[in-house]
Amino acid sequence: MRTRLNILVGVVMLVAALPSLADESAATKITRAMSAGPSNISAGATIMDVDGTVLREGDNGWTCMPGIGPGDDHPMCNDAVWVRLMAAAGAGADFQTDRIGLSYMLQGDAHVNNADPSDTEQNEGEVWVQEGPHLMVVVPKAALLGVSDDPYNGGPYVMWGDTPYAHIMVPTTNDKLR
Secondary structure, three states: OHHHHHHHHHHHHHHHOOHHHHOOOHHHHHHHHHOOOOHHHHOOOEEEOOOOOEEEOOOOOOEEEOOOOOOOOOOEEEOHHHHHHHHHHHHOOOOOOOOOEEEEEOOOOOOEEOOOOOOOOOOOOOOEEOEOOEEEEEOOHHHHOOOOOOOOOOOOEEEOOOOOOOEEEEEOOOOEOO
């Protein structure tokens, strides 16, 4: 899994070299980051660029980003628990929580493997999904028991269930982006 994560980081860094997103203004990045969550959350959120640069200080404990990593344009707004999860996932480190954490991606997400966050190449038999607008909920692992891991079940489902980064995806529309 560590090797796949290193490959993912390498691919993301290569994509970051593309001028279209690298040359964006701070104002454009802030606007996109704020579009990830409800306005009553994003209006007071800290806006952090994908490289960790704070583009705007906030005051409500939320952090919104214009993308998940360099070269990505799928914005997200995270509470403090999700900020910890993202840091752990980026470092390939263990993650556990004793409380609920929330993340909004109201502009949708990239095409990802539902079982393995580090997988970058779709292979036969794997379940991949590109979710439209959604909320993500991380809970203590035991609370996931009984929740489906099928992203095509018509409702909430567990993503990355056999990893430390397991969470519940809650679609807010009826359509996948595929």
